[in-house]
Amino acid sequence: MATHILLLSILAFCFSVAFAFEPSPLQDFCVTDFTSSTLLNGKVCKDPKLAQASDFFFSGLHLPGNTSNFLGSKVTPVNVAQIPGLNTLGISMARVDYTPWGLNAPHTHPRATEIFTVLEGTLHVGFVTSNPDNRLISKVLQKGDVFVFPIGLVHFQRNVGHGNAVAIAALSSQNPGVNSIANVVFGSNPPIGADILTKAFQVDKNVVERLQTIF
Structure with missing residues (x-):
């Protein structure tokens, strides 16, 4: 009985994933x-x-x-x-x-x-x-x-x-x-704080601000 319940549970999960999109x-x-x-x-x-x-x-x-x-x-x-x-x-x-x-x-x-x-x-x-x-x-x-x-x-x-x-x-x-990585990170509106991106990418703040002007 427990085996049947487990099997049905697995099947239900698989179908739920298949139709999740x-x-x-x-x-x-x-x-x-x-x-x-x-x-x-x-x-x-x-x-x-x-x-x-x-x-x-x-x-x-x-x-x-x-x-x-x-x-x-x-x-x-x-x-x-x-x-x-x-x-x-x-x-x-x-x-x-x-x-x-x-x-x-x-x-x-x-x-x-x-x-x-x-x-x-x-x-x-x-x-x-x-x-x-x-x-x-x-x-x-x-x-x-x-x-x-x-x-x-x-x-x-x-x-x-x-x-x-x-x-x-x-x-x-x-x-x-489509999520273009550069556009999402450096071109968001309003922009992500430069201090956040500076720490996340471990680059100088000037680099981040330059990228934000491009994207």
Whole structure:
């Protein structure tokens, strides 16, 4: 009897974890109603009878992103903000373009695991495991290679080839979110106190204040 109770408890726990993020939809689709002011975990559905092909469509992913920035990279997202029909479906994607030595700086996706495929070029990618190990797991990827970034972990990609690089990322959330580490730490609004960051990063206060002006 005790064994059965333990087994049922384990199964209940597993199912609760499996559905902890984005539960399966209870209808064919739930196209986002951008006109609604109702706040909920996700987006409000519009009347399914009003759904059109345009609610499930996005054009332009074949176009290179504008990489003329200091990082030399550009992410073109395709999530629920671009495709209203993704609401409740638990998936999204993005195109990432890189100039030579372009960097998609360390960041996290708080609500999604990412599976990443190189279409062109050579990319050095990696993620860092949680405390206390903080172990870097990294690899150089070539065209056609695939790599996974687990949900919530800090990760990055850098073009280490001589030409431009392109990748496609698929994510396990309609709205994965992005926390760019430098922006979050040094560009918060209002800013985190310089004395806090000085102690946390063990650098001179002038360095912290300089970074805060950049981000």
